[in-house]
Amino acid sequence: MAKANDRLRDALLRNGLNLEHVSNAIGVDPKTVERWITTGRTPYPRHRHTIASMVRETENYLWPDAVAPERKSEIAESEVVRVYPHRNSVPAELWDRLLSDASEHIDILVLAGLFLVERPTFAKEITRKANDGAKIRFLFGDPAAREVAKRSEEEQLGKGTVAARIRNALAFVRPLSAVADVQIRFHKTTLYNSVFRFDDEMVVNTHVYGFPGAHAPALHLRRLSSGDLFETYAESFETVWAAGKPAPSEEPSCRASTTTTTRTLPRPTASASP
Incomplete structure (x- = not known):
């Protein structure tokens, strides 16, 4: 049939x-x-x-x-614009251009992505893009997830380092959750690649055991109609997005600090003195 x-x-x-x-x-x-x-x-x-x-x-x-498998392989080579040995080798001008040119979709899948969100004009540019009609989605690692704690160990960082970076990144992007068409979610995946999509271009930061993300390779991809490489990472993002949970509007510790704790005082003991 x-x-x-x-x-x-x-x-x-x-x-x-x-x-x-x-x-x-x-x-x-x-x-x-x-x-x-x-x-x-x-x-x-x-x-x-x-x-x-x-x-x-x-x-x-x-x-x-x-499309035949051998043809897909040929097209995949054309989808790769450039390979960078380390993510911190990606020029700042490229990030600026990708963000400036995007008009429909901006999808960010990271653990923290602090290097990007802390850029001075990032929040303002995201707000402008959203107001112009772009759909923007952020996926951050859940700071409380065991996968995040494990990544600190695997990258040979201090205990809690990655979770702290995530919380710092959230401080920059949480105000954006009030902007229409900006969504922020947490994920608990073992993140094999960070994905930064800007319409039909993408930077994929691969992760290497024992190295922080900034020192791992990065691929600059451009989507082609018959291509499979760009689509693979785009579908991976959608899978993580579907399993993600909305990020809370504020840190749990901040909410807890607003409550008043009442302690019961011990009863005075009887004294023999008058």
């Missing part, structure tokens, strides 16, 4: 497109477009490219089996 292409159907609906829109754009009968959806038939490469552009998805997402 033929399997419907639900990804294509959903992408068209999400972008307000119907069969006629697609058929007019690529010059085929609407019934042909309908068969691509209902029977899962795969269009010719030139049609796949046009449709993917219309719905702002990759060909690989819409038709996962359409």
Whole structure:
């Protein structure tokens, strides 16, 4: 039995497109477009490219089996813009440009990401992007999670160092939670890669046992329609996001400090003296 292409159907609906829109754009009968959806038939490469552009998805997402494995490997090489030996080798100008150019999606998956969020204009720029319609999502490690404590040990840092960095980073971004289209969540994953997505570009900071993130390699990726590499990290972000929990609006210790503790005084003992 033929399997419907639900990804294509959903992408068209999400972008307000119907069969006629697609058929007019690529010059085929609407019934042909309908068969691509209902029977899962795969269009010719030139049609796949046009449709993917219309719905702002990759060909690989819409038709996962359409591109041969060897071709995917070739495309993956083209998706890599540059490899940096260490994350702290990524030029500040690149971070500035990625943030400045992003207009639709900014997704950040980190443990702390303090190096980025503490930049003087970061919060102001995020607020401006959100007010202009960009969807912005932050995923930070839960400071209380055992995975965070373990990372401090694995990176040969002092006990509680990573948790402290996360709390410092949250101090910079928590005010952003009041901005529409900015969401902040905690995750408890064993983080293998930090992901910084800005529309169709991404920096992936791999993590190496025994080294802090700043000293581990980083990949600058650019999304290609038929590519698989960018999409792999994007799907990983979505998986972590789905399992994440909203970050509290303030530190638990801050909430606790507002309560008053009442202590019971000991009863005075009887004295023999008058």
